[in-house]
Amino acid sequence: MTDAYAGRRVLVTGGLGFIGSNLARALVDAGARVVLVDSLVPEYGGNRANVAGIEDRVTVDVSDVRDPHSFRSLVQEQDVLFNLAGQTSHLDSMTDPATDLEINAAAQLSILEACRHHNPTVKLVFASTRQIYGRPQYLPVDERHPVAPTDVNGINKAAGEAYHMLYGQVHALPVVALRLTNTYGPGMRVRDARQTFLGIWIRSVLTGEPFEIWGDGMQRRDLLYVDDAVRAFLLAGARDAAVGEVFNVGSPVSVSLAELAETLVRVAGQGAFRIVPFPPERQAIDIGDFYADDAKIRAALGWSASVPLEDGLRRTLDYYREHGDRYW
Ligand SMILES: NC(=O)c1ccc[n+]([C@@H]2O[C@H](COP(=O)([O-])OP(=O)(O)OC[C@H]3O[C@@H](n4cnc5c(N)ncnc54)[C@H](O)[C@@H]3O)[C@@H](O)[C@H]2O)c1
Numbered sequence: 001m002t003d004a005y006a007g008r009r010v011l012v013t014g015g016l017g018f019i020g021s022n023l024a025r026a027l028v029d030a031g032a033r034v035v036l037v038d039s040l041v042p043e044y045g046g047n048r049a050n051v052a053g054i055e056d057r058v059t060v061d062v063s064d065v066r067d068p069h070s071f072r073s074l075v076q077e078q079d080v081l082f083n084l085a086g087q088t089s090h091l092d093s094m095t096d097p098a099t100d101l102e103i104n105a106a107a108q109l110s111i112l113e114a115c116r117h118h119n120p121t122v123k124l125v126f127a128s129t130r131q132i133y134g135r136p137q138y139l140p141v142d143e144r145h146p147v148a149p150t151d152v153n154g155i156n157k158a159a160g161e162a163y164h165m166l167y168g169q170v171h172a173l174p175v176v177a178l179r180l181t182n183t184y185g186p187g188m189r190v191r192d193a194r195q196t197f198l199g200i201w202i203r204s205v206l207t208g209e210p211f212e213i214w215g216d217g218m219q220r221r222d223l224l225y226v227d228d229a230v231r232a233f234l235l236a237g238a239r240d241a242a243v244g245e246v247f248n249v250g251s252p253v254s255v256s257l258a259e260l261a262e263t264l265v266r267v268a269g270q271g272a273f274r275i276v277p278f279p280p281e282r283q284a285i286d287i288g289d290f291y292a293d294d295a296k297i298r299a300a301l302g303w304s305a306s307v308p309l310e311d312g313l314r315r316t317l318d319y320y321r322e323h324g325d326r327y328w
Contacts, residue, residue: 015060018050037065039063083111115167127233175243232249
């Protein structure tokens with residue numbers, strides 16, 4: 001894997017965000033020449049603290065992927081483009097659907113147009129999401145499951161993914177899409193529940209506030225530690241077998257939200273939670289249980305999740321105990 005990126009020119013959109021910055025660390029360690037593009041909109045997960053310690057080894061370009069002119073020059077001469085810039089809040093996509101459409105769909109077309117015209121051989125890995133499946137019709141969810149999102153964010157992410165796959169088929173761009181499940185770890189947004197409910201849980205545990213589980217606590221989820229997500233991106237960007245494919249990046253090992261909350265409190269050695277009814281606006285877009293069938297990515301790329309939940313939670317808590325003041 002290290003060889004695959006040594007000396008390569010790599011662009012990461014959303015590179016100051018949670019997953020993008022963890023990917024950036026792995027890339028610089030592998031010897032890549034890394035450019036990070038991020039708009040640093042305060043409501044999203046971008047945070048300069050995410051690249052603390054590697055600032056001198058990456059180039060940061062604070063710009064917006066909705067601006068096709070700046071992106072055109074950025075994409076030229078890159079070998080790999082990890083496309084992670086996105087609006088991630090499901091609720092925000094319902095209150096401000098136009099912004100979600102601009103970033104998660106329209107800007108994706110601009111990015112693909114820039115690649116088609118100015119760098120058609122760049123390897124392009126898109127961060128898609130399990131949200132596009134909507135409420136699962138069966139479990140675990142494989143890649144053949146119907147795409148039926150329950151919110152505007154899911155529809156726009158599905159469009160963003162579909163544009164990537166279309167440009168692969170019609171214009172021969174070497175594209176891959178990774179449908180990530182709930183990802184957590186150092187660098188995640190913990191200020192609120194915009195990125196994931198687990199962010200606000202972690203902050204609450206560490207600041208001594210009780211946190212809330214919405215619903216009955218029985219909903220099941222597969223949780224993905226960020227290092228495992230990063231490994232999936234690196235494999236997808238390096239392996240020819242990935243080109244033209246969409247892969248679930250998750251796990252058939254699931255946990256109920258109540259079990260997850262109990263595990264978090266036990267690992268932290270502190271904290272409390274209560275189970276409360278769903279807020280109506282969240283209930284309306286909730287997807288129920290989700291866990292992924294990851295057989296396809298196991299077979300094609302040899303990837304599987306390797307970090308046990310307790311280890312991942314411990315590493316995450318350790319990180320915020322030390323660096324929380326830059327994230328609260
Ligand atoms: N974290 C998860 O559980 C999860 C699950 C499924 C999919 N994803 C996808 O992975 C990607 C990264 O998510 P994340 O969890 O790291 O979230 P994040 O919010 O930390 O990262 C996204 C980054 O994109 C940046 N960004 C947003 N709009 C931009 C724009 N117009 N121009 C430039 N930069 C912009 C943000 O500032 C942020 O730094 C997203 O596309 C998201 O949809 C994440």
